[in-house]
Amino acid sequence: MTHAIEIEDLRKTYRSKSGTPVLALDGVSFQVPQGRIYGLLGPNGAGKSTLVKIISTITPASSGRAAVRGFDVARQPLEARRQMAVVLQQAAAENLLTVRDNLLIYAYLHGMARSIAEKRMKAVAEEFELGGRLRDTVQELSIGTKRRIQVAKIFMLDAPIIILDEATTGMDPLMKRRVMDRLRAEARKGRTILLTTQVLSEAEELCETIMLINRGRTMASGTLLELRKRTAHTFRVSLSFAQTNGELIGRLEALKPLELQVNGSAAELLFHGEEASLLGKLADISRDTPILQFEVRGPTLEEIFVSLMRDSP
Amino acid sequence: MRPITAVFYRDYRQRMTNIGFVFWDLFVPLAYLMLFGLGFERMMAGSSVIGDQIPGYTAFLLPGVLAMVTFTVAMNTSWGFFMDKDSGIFYELLTYPITRPQFLIGKIGFSVLLSVIGSLLAIVLGVVALDIGIRWDLLPLTVVIVVAGTASWFFLFSMVAIRLQRMDAFNTVTSAAYILLMFMSPMFYPVVDLRAWFRTVAWLNPMTWQVDLLRVSMLGTGSAATLWLEAAGLVGFALACLALASRALNRAH
Numbered sequence: 001m002t003h004a005i006e007i008e009d010l011r012k013t014y015r016s017k018s019g020t021p022v023l024a025l026d027g028v029s030f031q032v033p034q035g036r037i038y039g040l041l042g043p044n045g046a047g048k049s050t051l052v053k054i055i056s057t058i059t060p061a062s063s064g065r066a067a068v069r070g071f072d073v074a075r076q077p078l079e080a081r082r083q084m085a086v087v088l089q090q091a092a093a094e095n096l097l098t099v100r101d102n103l104l105i106y107a108y109l110h111g112m113a114r115s116i117a118e119k120r121m122k123a124v125a126e127e128f129e130l131g132g133r134l135r136d137t138v139q140e141l142s143i144g145t146k147r148r149i150q151v152a153k154i155f156m157l158d159a160p161i162i163i164l165d166e167a168t169t170g171m172d173p174l175m176k177r178r179v180m181d182r183l184r185a186e187a188r189k190g191r192t193i194l195l196t197t198q199v200l201s202e203a204e205e206l207c208e209t210i211m212l213i214n215r216g217r218t219m220a221s222g223t224l225l226e227l228r229k230r231t232a233h234t235f236r237v238s239l240s241f242a243q244t245n246g247e248l249i250g251r252l253e254a255l256k257p258l259e260l261q262v263n264g265s266a267a268e269l270l271f272h273g274e275e276a277s278l279l280g281k282l283a284d285i286s287r288d289t290p291i292l293q294f295e296v297r298g299p300t301l302e303e304i305f306v307s308l309m310r311d312s313p
Numbered sequence: 314m315r316p317i318t319a320v321f322y323r324d325y326r327q328r329m330t331n332i333g334f335v336f337w338d339l340f341v342p343l344a345y346l347m348l349f350g351l352g353f354e355r356m357m358a359g360s361s362v363i364g365d366q367i368p369g370y371t372a373f374l375l376p377g378v379l380a381m382v383t384f385t386v387a388m389n390t391s392w393g394f395f396m397d398k399d400s401g402i403f404y405e406l407l408t409y410p411i412t413r414p415q416f417l418i419g420k421i422g423f424s425v426l427l428s429v430i431g432s433l434l435a436i437v438l439g440v441v442a443l444d445i446g447i448r449w450d451l452l453p454l455t456v457v458i459v460v461a462g463t464a465s466w467f468f469l470f471s472m473v474a475i476r477l478q479r480m481d482a483f484n485t486v487t488s489a490a491y492i493l494l495m496f497m498s499p500m501f502y503p504v505v506d507l508r509a510w511f512r513t514v515a516w517l518n519p520m521t522w523q524v525d526l527l528r529v530s531m532l533g534t535g536s537a538a539t540l541w542l543e544a545a546g547l548v549g550f551a552l553a554c555l556a557l558a559s560r561a562l563n564r565a566h
């Protein structure tokens with residue numbers, strides 16, 4: 001079966017104002033199976049939004065291929081657009097129109113009949129707590145509320161693919177949670193979701209597959225578990241002692257952790273290296289200052305991210 | 314909803330929130346007709362016939378005013394692209410299941426409506442207040458030319474608005490176009506007696522074609538041979554601008 005999203009060796013060179021070419025994507029490939037939540041992660045300028053803009057037919061790729069549900073975005077753009085609902089990184093709401101018109105016109109422009117759109121509009125407004133603001137002009141609303149409208153709009157549609165570029169930026173935590181729950185529910189129903197985010201905990205919680213990109217290239221991709229394996233040499237150690245003192249902290253620092261946090265009688269260390277050799281050194285410490293509790297954990301997504309970024313050329 | 318209808322509906326809702334705009338779109342050309350038209354008519358009181366057998370300056374000017382209406386309305390509508398870029402909706406619109414030509418054609422709907430209303434107002438003003446004789450039998454043809462003119466100018470200015478990032482650059486381009494296209498055409502004066510280079514430029518100017526065609530449909534003057542050429546030119550110009558504006562939409566980023 002064809003994948004919901006197929007990206008093959010995509011390259012994009014922008015021409016900057018000064019005329020020098022900017023290589024935003026340098027041969028990116030990946031596939032997203034139907035019903036999957038796929039996360040794109042990378043530092044500022046990595047090329048995430050460029051990827052989103054190519055897939056959503058806003059800008060053409062310089063070379064390579066992108067297809068959604070089998071439709072090539074360059075050769076069958078209209079068919080491709082029919083497959084997706086897109087939230088761009090840039091805010092997008094009709095400032096002069098009311099909240100109600102924003103939701104309705106979005107649906108009309110996606111081919112929905114008036115009667116169906118009216119019904120959905122009420123449900124969506126309810127879900128995203130816009131019910132009381134339907135008659136307000138968008139111009140008068142807060143930035144976060146505008147963002148909420150932008151995201152709420154996609155739930156007016158049944159498009160099989162949802163693409164979100166840092167969509168929860170600017171939303172309050174409760175609304176973020178609601179959006180994430182809704183996305184998970186949609187994925188369970190078979191919709192495919194491609195999202196970019198800077199909030200690593202969000203990707204960690206939401207995405208089944210994650211791709212890390214930097215300077216237009218894929219650095220790593222896979223499930224969170226697979227990414228952990230790639231960075232198996234990074235791990236977090238929690239220790240607790242009866243008490244800590246300057247000498248002990250000095251000995252912990254001598255282990256050269258990437259991070260060291262001492263909190264009363266507990267210490268948190270982030271290491272990069274061989275676990276076995278570290279355990280030996282900790283045993284030495286424990287002979288003088290007994291370690292009461294000891295825990296080793298794999299890295300969080302954030303730690304994977306930092307570690308991979310550090311290793312990248 | 315069908316794509317073109319939906320785009321039209323969006324524009325309609327948006328324009329209705331700011332109806333003051335409409336006033337200027339329609340008022341400026343009418344002011345030209347009254348002030349400019351009457352002023353020159355007085356000044357040229359001696360010569361009773363202008364250009365090709367046209368009685369009086371206001372009669373000569375009226376078709377030009379209709380062309381001006383189409384031009385002004387189209388320019389102001391395409392300016393709306395900057396509002397859409399500002400709110401970010403411009404880029405989101407490009408992801409909707411609508412072809413680029415459908416989007417542009419949907420967007421001329423409201424402009425065409427305005428142009429037709431503006432033109433009818435100018436005609437009524439011309440007939441009632443200035444006593445101009447109109448070929449009422451050719452009114453449908455006049456409307457067709459007004460529609461074609463509005464579409465051409467809108468596609469032309471849309472292409473510019475889509476490609477330019479800055480509004481001040483757009484304003485500079487459109488102001489220059491406003492002056493050049495209107496004054497290098499027979500909108501305000503007959504070009505037959507002017508210098509050869511000026512006549513050549515005027516002949517290549519789509520505004521000339523539109524004004525000539527309007528003079529035929531409104532006053533019944535002009536020669537059939539060149540008119541067919543000008544009609545074909547206007548349609549070709551509209552289609553070429555549509556293609557270029559669609560292309561610009563495909564390269565927005």
Ligand SMILES: Nc1ncnc2c1ncn2[C@@H]1O[C@H](COP(=O)(O)OP(=O)(O)OP(=O)(O)O)[C@@H](O)[C@H]1O
Nearest residue numbers: 014015016022024043044045046047048049050566
């Ligand atoms: N329209 C453009 N013209 C020229 N260069 C561009 C354009 N858009 C993006 N770029 C460049 O392409 C590169 C990738 O940008 P992109 O917006 O895709 O990054 P991103 O991963 O989305 O970053 P962020 O996390 O900041 O949103 C950057 O170097 C950027 O400067």
Ligand SMILES: [Mg+2]
Nearest residue numbers: 048049050089
């Ligand atoms: Mg981005």
